[in-house]
Amino acid sequence: MDAHREEWGSRLGFLLAAVGSAVGLGNIWRFPYVAWENGGGAFFVPYLFALLTAGVPLLVLEYSIGHRFRGSAPLSLRRLHPRAEWIGWWQVVVCFVIASYYAVIVAWAAAYTWFSVGTTWGDDPDAFFFGDYLAASDAGTFGGFRLGVLVPLVLVWAVTLVILGAGVRRGIERANRVLIPLLVALFLVIVVRAVTLEGANLGLQTLFQPDWSRITDASVWVAAYGQIFFSLSIGFAIMITYSSYLPRNGDLTGNAFIAGFSNASFELLAGIGVFAAIGFLATSRGVPTEDAVSGGIGLAFIAFPEIISQLPGPSGLYGVLFFGSLVLAGLSSLVSICQTYIAALQEKFGMHRENAVVVAGGGTALVSLVYATGGGINTLDVVDNFINLFGIAAVGLVEVIVVAWLLRELPTMRDHANATSDLLLGRWWVVALGIITPLVLGWMLVDNLRLSLAEPYGDNPQWFLLAFGWGIALLALVAGILLSRRSWPEEVPLQRPPDPATPRPEGPGR
Amino acid sequence: MSTSAIVTMVFGMVAIWGGLAASIALTLRRSRATRASSEPR
Numbered sequence: 001m002d003a004h005r006e007e008w009g010s011r012l013g014f015l016l017a018a019v020g021s022a023v024g025l026g027n028i029w030r031f032p033y034v035a036w037e038n039g040g041g042a043f044f045v046p047y048l049f050a051l052l053t054a055g056v057p058l059l060v061l062e063y064s065i066g067h068r069f070r071g072s073a074p075l076s077l078r079r080l081h082p083r084a085e086w087i088g089w090w091q092v093v094v095c096f097v098i099a100s101y102y103a104v105i106v107a108w109a110a111a112y113t114w115f116s117v118g119t120t121w122g123d124d125p126d127a128f129f130f131g132d133y134l135a136a137s138d139a140g141t142f143g144g145f146r147l148g149v150l151v152p153l154v155l156v157w158a159v160t161l162v163i164l165g166a167g168v169r170r171g172i173e174r175a176n177r178v179l180i181p182l183l184v185a186l187f188l189v190i191v192v193r194a195v196t197l198e199g200a201n202l203g204l205q206t207l208f209q210p211d212w213s214r215i216t217d218a219s220v221w222v223a224a225y226g227q228i229f230f231s232l233s234i235g236f237a238i239m240i241t242y243s244s245y246l247p248r249n250g251d252l253t254g255n256a257f258i259a260g261f262s263n264a265s266f267e268l269l270a271g272i273g274v275f276a277a278i279g280f281l282a283t284s285r286g287v288p289t290e291d292a293v294s295g296g297i298g299l300a301f302i303a304f305p306e307i308i309s310q311l312p313g314p315s316g317l318y319g320v321l322f323f324g325s326l327v328l329a330g331l332s333s334l335v336s337i338c339q340t341y342i343a344a345l346q347e348k349f350g351m352h353r354e355n356a357v358v359v360a361g362g363g364t365a366l367v368s369l370v371y372a373t374g375g376g377i378n379t380l381d382v383v384d385n386f387i388n389l390f391g392i393a394a395v396g397l398v399e400v401i402v403v404a405w406l407l408r409e410l411p412t413m414r415d416h417a418n419a420t421s422d423l424l425l426g427r428w429w430v431v432a433l434g435i436i437t438p439l440v441l442g443w444m445l446v447d448n449l450r451l452s453l454a455e456p457y458g459d460n461p462q463w464f465l466l467a468f469g470w471g472i473a474l475l476a477l478v479a480g481i482l483l484s485r486r487s488w489p490e491e492v493p494l495q496r497p498p499d500p501a502t503p504r505p506e507g508p509g510r
Numbered sequence: 511m512s513t514s515a516i517v518t519m520v521f522g523m524v525a526i527w528g529g530l531a532a533s534i535a536l537t538l539r540r541s542r543a544t545r546a547s548s549e550p551r
Contacts, residue, residue, distance in 0.1 A: 040518070041514070041515060041519065041522065044522045044525065048525055048526070204511060204515070204519065205512060208522070209512060209515045210514055251537060254536070254537035255537075257533035258533045261530035264526045264529070268522055268523065268526050268527070422537060423537070
């Protein structure tokens with residue numbers, strides 16, 4: 001079945017790729033804000049609980065599916081059960097949508113790495129970002145290409161496609177062996193500099209001051225599960241795809257613990273660096289730290305340029321380190337997102353890797369041009385919001401419900417993980433995936449649906465939300481179902497293979 | 511920084527970075543043990 005399937009060169013190579021996929025822009029700009037907004041230091045309790053009851057268990061499940069069935073997400077799920085294939089395609093299409101705009105944010109970071117050298121943004125980073133750099137036009141308009149976005153975007157795609165074209169071991173593994181240690185080293189320098197700035201202690205006080213009254217607030221627990229779910233790259237095909245390249249003796253559970261805690265470790269490091277810098281910003285402005293806190297694009301492209309401008313000494317160098325870190329974190333994640341649909345196309349359409357990279361990667365690059373226009377940031381904001389809330393969260397929930405309750409495959413997946421791992425899974429794993437994870441994800445999805453229906457997202461026209469928000473989220477599902485209806489090439493075996501680790505009777509198959 | 515903020519910061523660091531160190535140490539120790547037991551004598 002998989003005689004010619006590529007494999008990771010080493011366990012470290014797989015772990016660096018898995019961590020590189022998980023550690024992305026959200027670790028740097030989302031976690032610190034979410035932690036501060038949800039009880040500060042008290043947030044660590046639900047966060048750790050979510051890591052152990054959803055993050056690591058889901059990682060083990062996806063590693064087991066990919067490792068057991070040795071295919072891209074659609075093929076692995078097809079081998080798990082013929083009626084589960086569409087979930088894999090849904091995940092893959094969600095990845096395609098995400099890759100198309102994620103590359104643009106990496107391109108912004110690349111441009112800002114260059115701008116840092118001369119602190120080009122001047123005294124008003126807000127006006128520079130939306131006015132001079134993006135020349136943002138109204139929601140629903142496109143307003144022509146922006147050269148400052150287009151040029152770095154072409155470079156980002158060139159690097160990404162070269163890495164993907166070189167293959168799993170020579171491309172993805174080798175790139176992550178450079179990107180991840182470099183990212184950690186750069187970020188350590190950023191954090192050490194940030195905590196030695198005047199006012200850093202005020203920022204850290206703001207982040208870590210616990211508000212224990214929030215611990216009984218259900219929304220804080222949902223936020224913790226949401227952070228774990230979105231930051232670990234689970235529920236959207238990446239981990240299934242990556243684990244399918246593990247050798248037969250891969251230690252699945254040990255790898256899941258290491259990857260889960262590595263991601264959390266980087267988030268904590270980012271929280272310390274970001275809030276120490278925010279403390280410095282608040283002190284320079286002479287305002288309370290709470291007034292200087294921001295997250296997302298505002299933190300990276302508006303607050304941080306202001307911080308960089310006010311730093312004593314060679315401030316441009318700090319900017320190069322910060323935005324360079326964003327580029328490294330973004331590139332390693334972008335590569336993993338693209339790999340999901342490149343692997344799926346290779347298998348389903350019998351394409352050579354190079355052709356799949358050109359067709360799928362090049363196709364995504366073309367679509368991403370939409371976000372390099374004046375209206376790009378509005379489109380990106382709406383697509384990102386809806387595909388996260390009703391793409392990733394929905395497909396993750398469906399995957400867990402189908403595997404745990406409809407197919408009742410958790411025991412076989414646990415057997416497989418235990419047979420290949422040193423750390424053995426107990427009953428907690430089945431309870432975590434069968435009960436806790438679907439309940440929390442279900443709640444999150446229903447709550448987000450309620451909020452989105454009650455109030456339109458942002459100041460966007462209704463047609464724009466319908467087309468680029470609801471429409472694209474729904475299109476991902478429909479495209480997933482349609483792709484699953486196409487037949488596989490004859491040479492791709494679809495039957496459920498016997499498990500060499502835990503031999504069982506053959507299940508359903510072609 | 512207040513004492514409560516320092517306590518939660520230390521708790522977070524020990525739990526998360528300690529969890530990572532423990533996962534790596536446990537996995538490496540068991541891998542070595544598995545390798546040693548499978549080597550021909």
